[in-house]
Amino acid sequence: MLKRSSIQRSNEELKAYFADLAVQNLRPLWTVDQPKEPKSKAVPYVWHWRDLRSRVMRAAELVGTEEAERRVLVLTNPGTQWGAANTLLANIQVVLPGETVRAHRHTNAALRFIIEGKSGYTVVDGQRCPMIPGDLVITPSWSWHDHANDSDVPMLWLDGLDGPLVRMLEVGFREDYPEEIQPACEGNDNSQSRYASGGLLPAWEAAPSTPHTPMYRYPLKQAKAALERLAAQETGSLYDGVILEYTNPVTGGPVMPTIGCYIQLLRGGEHTEAHRHTSCVCYHVVEGSGYTLVDGQRLEWEEKDVLSVPGWAFHEHVNTTDRPAVLFSLTDIPAKRALGYYREQAHYSGRQ
C-alpha cells in the first residue's frame, strides 16, 4: 500500500536543518505560503483631475523640457510604489506652446490619450501624428518618438506604458535619437486613411510582420460615433456596458502585444454587474461622472480622473447621471492572454 509518509523528529533538528539550508541559499518549499488566488499588491485608487492638473502645470513652471527629458508625473499606486497599476504606468505629461520634447526610443510600449490642447503632435518613426483631445496615439516598443506643441495652449495627455512589466522581465533598453527631433515625413501620418476603411485593407501590401497595429492614431470622433451607434442597438456587456477594443485592423488583435486599449459607454443611470479578471485596468474618464465599486471600495470619478483597478478585484461601474459616461481604459490583457494566464469570473451574486 502506497501512502503519504509521516516522520518522527524533534523541532530542534528541523530548526538546525533550516538554518543550514539558509546558509546554502536554499529554502524548503513546504514552509512557503501558497495562496489559492492572486491578491494584488496594487490597491484600488483614483486620482482626481482637480488635484492633478494644477500639479502637472506647476511642473511646467519649475522645469523645462531641456532638464526633464519627459515632463511627466507618475501616478503612483500606494500599494506598489511604481506606476498606477501592477504592470502599467498611467502618467500625465504636459508640453507647453512652442516646446519640443527630444526624440528617443525604449522597449516600453507606450500610448497617449490626449486630455487637453489644440494641435500638438507626436512623431512616431517619422510619421507625424496630430494630437487632438480624446485621440489615442500609440508609440510601439522600440519606435522613435518625439513630441511638440505648435499651438498656443498647453497640451496635457495620459501616457500609458508597460513599464513595470518591462522592469519585472528585465528587458528595458533605451536610446536617444542622434538628433533632437526626427525629420518628419511630409504631411500627417496617413495610417488613418489607409486602414480605417470599414474592413477594407490595401491588398498590394504584404501583411505587416510587426506585433503592433500599423495604425498609429485612433480619433475619438470615430470611437464616439461607434459607441453611440452600438448603444442605440445593443445591450453590450453585462460588466462594461457598450465596450469597444481598439484593434490592429490587419489582425483584429490588440494594438500592442502588452497593452490592450478600450473605450466604453455607460448609459445614463447604468449600473453594471460585477466581475473580476486577472488583468489590471487603468481607466481615464473621457466624459461623465459616477463611481466604480472595487472590492467593496467606492471610487468616485468625474471627467478626466484616472482610476486603477487591480487584477482579480471585483468591480462594477455606476453612471450616476442621466447622460452617457465614456471611459477609456488600458489593460495588460494581451500579455496575460499570450501567456495563458487570463481568467475572468462573474460575481456570484451579480453585484457586490
Ligand code: GTQ
Ligand atoms: O513621452 O516618451 O510618461 O519615455 C514615460 C516615459 C512618457 C514619452 C512617459 C516616456 C514618455
